[in-house]
Amino acid sequence: MVQSAVLGFPRMGKLRDLKKATEAYWGDKLSKEDLLAEGKRLRLEHWKIQKDAGVDIIPSNDFAYYDHVLDHIQMFNAIPERYSKHKLSTLDEYFAMGRGRQKDGIDVPSLEMVKWFDSNYHYVKPTFQDDQTFKLSDDPKPVRHFLEAKDAGIVTRPVLLGPVSFLHLGKADRNQTVDPISLLDKLLPVYEQLLQELKKAGAETVQIDEPVLVFDLPSKIRNAFKPAYEKLCAVQGSSGPQLVLATYFGDVVHNFDIIDSALTNTYAFHVDLVRHPEQLDKVVEHLGSKQILSAGVVDGRNIWKNNMKKSVELVESAIQKLGKERVIVATSSSLLHTPHTLDNEKNLDSEVKEWFAFATEKASEVAVIAKAVTDGPASVKSELEANAKGMNNRATSKRTNNPEVKKRVDGVSKDMYERKSAFPSRYEQQKDHLKLPLFPTTTIGSFPQTKDIRIQRNRFTKGEITAEEYEKFIEKEIRDCIAIQDELQLDVYVHGEPERNDMVQYFGERMDGYVFTTHAWVQSYGSRCVRPPIVVGDISRPAPMTVKESQYAASVSKKPMKGMLTGPITCLRWSFPRDDVHQSVQAMQLALALRDEVVDLEAAGIYVIQVDEPALREGLPLRSGKERENYLSWAVDSFKLSTAGVKDSTQIHSHFCYSEFQDFFHAIAALDADVLSIENSKSDAKLLKVFIDEAYPRHIGPGVYDIHSPRVPPEEEIKTRIEEMLQYLKPDQLWINPDCGLKTRQWKETKAALSNMVAAAQFFRSKYSKA
Ligand SMILES: Nc1nc2c(c(=O)[nH]1)N[C@@H](CNc1ccc(C(=O)N[C@@H](CCC(=O)N[C@@H](CCC(=O)N[C@@H](CCC(=O)O)C(=O)O)C(=O)O)C(=O)O)cc1)CN2
Numbered sequence: 001m002v003q004s005a006v007l008g009f010p011r012m013g014k015l016r017d018l019k020k021a022t023e024a025y026w027g028d029k030l031s032k033e034d035l036l037a038e039g040k041r042l043r044l045e046h047w048k049i050q051k052d053a054g055v056d057i058i059p060s061n062d063f064a065y066y067d068h069v070l071d072h073i074q075m076f077n078a079i080p081e082r083y084s085k086h087k088l089s090t091l092d093e094y095f096a097m098g099r100g101r102q103k104d105g106i107d108v109p110s111l112e113m114v115k116w117f118d119s120n121y122h123y124v125k126p127t128f129q130d131d132q133t134f135k136l137s138d139d140p141k142p143v144r145h146f147l148e149a150k151d152a153g154i155v156t157r158p159v160l161l162g163p164v165s166f167l168h169l170g171k172a173d174r175n176q177t178v179d180p181i182s183l184l185d186k187l188l189p190v191y192e193q194l195l196q197e198l199k200k201a202g203a204e205t206v207q208i209d210e211p212v213l214v215f216d217l218p219s220k221i222r223n224a225f226k227p228a229y230e231k232l233c234a235v236q237g238s239s240g241p242q243l244v245l246a247t248y249f250g251d252v253v254h255n256f257d258i259i260d261s262a263l264t265n266t267y268a269f270h271v272d273l274v275r276h277p278e279q280l281d282k283v284v285e286h287l288g289s290k291q292i293l294s295a296g297v298v299d300g301r302n303i304w305k306n307n308m309k310k311s312v313e314l315v316e317s318a319i320q321k322l323g324k325e326r327v328i329v330a331t332s333s334s335l336l337h338t339p340h341t342l343d344n345e346k347n348l349d350s351e352v353k354e355w356f357a358f359a360t361e362k363a364s365e366v367a368v369i370a371k372a373v374t375d376g377p378a379s380v381k382s383e384l385e386a387n388a389k390g391m392n393n394r395a396t397s398k399r400t401n402n403p404e405v406k407k408r409v410d411g412v413s414k415d416m417y418e419r420k421s422a423f424p425s426r427y428e429q430q431k432d433h434l435k436l437p438l439f440p441t442t443t444i445g446s447f448p449q450t451k452d453i454r455i456q457r458n459r460f461t462k463g464e465i466t467a468e469e470y471e472k473f474i475e476k477e478i479r480d481c482i483a484i485q486d487e488l489q490l491d492v493y494v495h496g497e498p499e500r501n502d503m504v505q506y507f508g509e510r511m512d513g514y515v516f517t518t519h520a521w522v523q524s525y526g527s528r529c530v531r532p533p534i535v536v537g538d539i540s541r542p543a544p545m546t547v548k549e550s551q552y553a554a555s556v557s558k559k560p561m562k563g564m565l566t567g568p569i570t571c572l573r574w575s576f577p578r579d580d581v582h583q584s585v586q587a588m589q590l591a592l593a594l595r596d597e598v599v600d601l602e603a604a605g606i607y608v609i610q611v612d613e614p615a616l617r618e619g620l621p622l623r624s625g626k627e628r629e630n631y632l633s634w635a636v637d638s639f640k641l642s643t644a645g646v647k648d649s650t651q652i653h654s655h656f657c658y659s660e661f662q663d664f665f666h667a668i669a670a671l672d673a674d675v676l677s678i679e680n681s682k683s684d685a686k687l688l689k690v691f692i693d694e695a696y697p698r699h700i701g702p703g704v705y706d707i708h709s710p711r712v713p714p715e716e717e718i719k720t721r722i723e724e725m726l727q728y729l730k731p732d733q734l735w736i737n738p739d740c741g742l743k744t745r746q747w748k749e750t751k752a753a754l755s756n757m758v759a760a761a762q763f764f765r766s767k768y769s770k771a
């Protein structure tokens, strides 16, 4: 019999129950016991959904209150002393690492949070000390959750992040020099112990994720796999469970030499056949003689219904070579990146609704495909027929095709990608026009999205207040936000984005070619979720999207007002893109829509325009080479096409939030933006050296403080950061700004932090103007 498997299920619950509970706990409105009880309720509900869908292999330990990598950090006791010394409860120590803590005399920033591969999920980066040791926690969570499921009558397959990925995804703590992978020998005994404890609890198989296997790995990391898996495979069977080694988001063929030896001794090997179906033959060739193939055929990263005919064919071709007993039908990755259930969507029109499958529906898909290949297609005839009908309806739908858009794309000429003059001449004109001081201060766009803003928007969406009332409310918010910027003495203002639910969803809702959902939330980090709009057809802009608010803001502001747009690549990546047209085509359509918006903003008197591209790096193919170059070429072009329509005197800003920009520095430089703001506060200022090495000519604002945490950075701390930056950047090149937008913060800490930031900038301004 061919079994079906899910690699991980979303944690938030049907109505973002986990988000609500954790936030209530943080706000002292829910007790620890109640939060833990809610977690338990959600886990049971999610296991049951998968069981009812007919899934044979259901994951456990995929649940986390904040992040699954953070769970491992705590479980292995890789907790920096600045957190452990306070003797907080396990749960509070965990949240302190995830989001920082400034309470009862404790003041610690969070650990760094970075992108999980090429997704919009963020994990907490393991942070190691030179004298790092590891120790398995008492009553480890994977064992506890396995038993919890077992008590409910569901035997699960626990999921662990593998030791090599855990180390490779981590880093040395600030001022430490340890190479994470050198800690492998110290870490392995902890994994061995954990596997043994899981086996004792009754776990027959364990899924061990080594997603870093899809990267081009440095030799040190490649060499680590053999000893690691020799050790772990030795525990297998005797005192430990069978190991299912899982990879996802890419192909692994280039790493076969390291997989060949030790890794083929694992019980099963999982590969992503959605991203790379062509790797199937090679993978089959390289499997150990008894090893089972877990075929990831149901997309864990998108919401399109599975093409079951294709999946059945692919799985059949594996079965022909391996036999039914050696194949598992699985999701390509964890379903963490998909929304909970399509059932929640009462407002989606029925034509498109039948094109989609969310996590709950995908669980059924793996079960149906497994049954089709086990008992023959006739055993799931009606499901396969319904699936084929949906596929066909989508392929022939009029909604996907807009000839006007195609015509416009075809009419794009080369000159449309370039600004009129080069930067030096643009800068002269911008200087005259904007009259900014040295070390100009600004923010990244959003100000706190207060409960009141959300409530008013919700009332407007439900029709409880009129469009006019809502508009008046937004105008008042904009005025308040400007008054605060006056008080803070910032230099370039923003309107605060109060009208936006999200920087991508807001634009998706205003463009043709998109549909959007009401409850399809996906976790982005911690308790924060996004509701990605869905690209179903050719994209165009029927009317201006942001001009009204920016123009109003400029009219009540005495300083330059920065217009705020989300760039084409970020709009694409943080939506669910269509899978029937290449992403470069979708990006180009978005770029043209945004170009019109940029030009309209300028015409409305907005002379500083920021086009955010935080997802540009995330879209970079995981392996270097042709694919990457190709991506960068169309991604950079899309940005340039969206921004190059303005006059020289209009200043184009762009914003990036992630820290690893070294490996695609040339792409950021190629965007030709006048000013860049980049997230930086959690990384070593040394990384800024690339700007010297590459003789970067334009202007930059490396973030001076972290915005993901409520902690207020003291003025001295910010000064130290700026001092460090000045070792790498010229004073007249440097802007002073936070890491990112402030929408997730409260007003109190926002004002305090910005006030310290402005004071620090003023300090350097006066220091350098005297010099
Ligand atoms: N798409 C996207 N990806 C991103 C970012 C981003 O800003 N957007 N930033 C980076 C970090 N990731 C982030 C992801 C989400 C949020 C965030 O703030 N999300 C909000 C939801 C934003 C939103 O869409 N809000 C809607 C809906 C709000 C809501 O919950 N409404 C209530 C009703 C109102 C109430 O009573 O509160 C409901 O629907 O139940 C709105 O404001 O209109 C949250 O989780 O709290 C922040 C950063 C990277 N990736």
Ligand SMILES: [Zn+2]
Residues within 6 Å of the ligand: 444, 614, 655, 656, 657, 739, 740, 741
């Ligand atoms: Zn940002």
